[in-house]
Amino acid sequence: MRVLLVAYGSRGDVEPMVGLAVQLRELGAEVRVCAPPDFAELLDGVGVPLLPIGQPVRPMVKGAVTGTAPMPAAGLPQRAAALVATTYDAVAAAAEGCDAMVATGLFPAAAGARSAAEKLGIPYLFVAYFPTYLPSPHHPPFERPGRPFPPDVTDNRVLWDLDIENMNVLFGTGLNTHRASIGLPPVDNFRDYVLTDRPLLATDPTLSPWLEPADLDVAQTGAWFRLDERPLPADLEAFLNAGTPPVYVGFGSIPMRASEDVARAAIEAVRAQGRRALVSRGWADLTLTDDQDDCFAVGEANHHALFGRVAAVVHHGGAGTTTTAARAGAPQVVVPQMADQPYWAGRVADLGIGAAHDGPTPTYESLSAALKTALTPDTRARATAIADTIRTDGATVAAKLLLDTVSRERPPVPA
Template sequence: MRVLLTTVGSRGDVQPLLALAVRLKAAGHQPRMCVPPDFQDWIGGLGIEVTPIGAAMRKVLGSSPRTSYTPEQLRGMAEAQVAAQFDKIAAAADGCDVIVAASPLLLTARSVAQMRGIGYVFAVYSPNMLPSPHHAPPPMPLPGQLPAPPGADHRELWARDAEKTNTMFRAALNAQRASVGLAALDDVRGHVFTDRPWLHADPTLGPWPEPADQQVFHRHVFQSGAWILPDERPLSPELEAFLDSGEPPVYFGFGSIRVQHDLGQVMVETARALGRRAVVARGWAELTLPDDGSDCIAVGEVNEQALFRRVAAVVHHGGSGTTTSTALAGAPHVVVPQIYDQHYWAGRVEQLGIGVAHAPGVPTADSLTSALKCALQPDVAERARSVAAVVRRDGTQLAVERMTTTDLRA
């Protein structure tokens, strides 16, 4: 089977798809990927064919957002985005049997699959990315979007979400569909999501609501468990020496998101206030240490699976991948959510009793110290270890089995 796996976004969006690609390749299939150019060398180095799509995400996420656009600018942006996606995904899917699209922003993947007469899967990594009466849509403001009215319930919020997607993209998508002989769409989001989406989140960490409630928005949601990329890389000698030289430190990292450059100082101050050492991940924000003290170390790209097993707690932004890696390691969390699905994962961590949800926004040394002090309590650590024992590790295997035994025609 030849499979195109495609998404747009940061590493947290790309790595789960790469995990599935690696599993597909090991099972004798032929995966290829279509993802932002930031990840081309990494994926190609694993022997998987990759085609870049869109702009470099590191540049996009590092730029300042515009606050206002004219209607003409919005229409032009939508037309350009849809046309570029259609051309790029159509070319990358040449000769494939199925397309796996893992972003609500990939509006054209199913249309390409229909044009080619091949299979299509829409997959997400967080339950709150799929419509349900149990949760609101993740906050993802689009240009020109009006705020929701006070007191709006979840159904109304999801209806408004569908409406804004139609307003922004329906005309552009239908123009592309008409150019290849496909019928026009009324509901863009429903078309992209399908009535049988896949959810690659662990069912303990991020459960989909009970089956009876699936009938509200979807005929069926297949939850495979998280798609985890095995990581056998050794830790650096410098980091190994640091870990061996004292009590387990606290890890601080915010992945690919933008944060204030002085947050590294806040992180180290927080650890010191509690008599702890600190490992600070530089991330895309390029965080730095406040001094050259022996109680702290900065790291770049690192094997989180190995590192998190050796820390006292993990302070992070609440991305699905980092949340899962922390849970697998049995380490307590402090989640400081900023955008999109991170608020959902912060809430789940607190509900499970495996960590603390810090208030959204930029933490101070005082606020982060207070949250970390709670997360380091023995009962939280014990609960984190117990949850680690039930987190699934076979999500990619179940996804491959589903892909090879199910009719996926678009």
């Protein structure tokens, strides 16, 4: 069986697909991945072929966050239409000979992927990495750029109905124009076309439960881990062994404005707690502010091996980083920047395994206050207790579910 995995977005969109790819391959499937070219090294490291979609996303994301390449809402439908077409072209070529497709990431890209699956006649599944991406009476949708909700509307179901209208306005016309060009009928509900009526939810049930009753039939599998066994770099090992556990500071594949100020505030706040600092460069390009030996800068490193050896993890609140830190029993300080990150910050605070920073711009004062919460013995004890509940079999569950679904839907082989 051949499976194509499609993820257009940041590292947080692609990394769980790597975990699924590894499990599918162990079950005998042939796997390939469509993703931005930024992640060629990541896929090469596990021996999974990457068929790239479009141009690298890092410059685009950095420009949007830092303001050097603004993305006004007025041009969003045109950009979305272009992304539908670009993704369709890449995915249609990559999916030849495949038996199934799993997609995630930006909605227009996933719409292009589903159209390719439809054209080729193969099953398509959508996966979300956080519950608030999916319609539910228990939470509201995100506001779309340039499409604010009426301030007097608070009923979640009404807001989700408005979300359908907004998605159709922003993305539906571009999708249907492209579908007409390839001989497919129009779609009247863009959002639900992308999500399907039974999406997968790749989150841990303790850390991020799907609340019932709900209007959508969601299959929650657990988070998709790639159980990384790579050793830590020798110089990082030396730093870890040279003193008490440090506080990790990193924002993954999220660029940040004024990254030098962020790094300075973080290091000073960590030192104020009497701790050493371990700074991850990431897409924010964080750097050390001096050459004192109580700080160390690291590039790519195995978080599964690292987070169990730190005093706390200060991060942006991506699904993968939050779950990996929770599994390691590391207290967290979440400084949310966008999208699902405020959700994860809230979950960390609600579970008592860390602190949710107020807003996206950390200062010495705000980080000091958050670290005081995260570094207490009570928070450490709660984080340790929660760690024992985090499942590690989500990718295996999803791989078996996918293969079983495809086997049931396959037409019988003629005698």
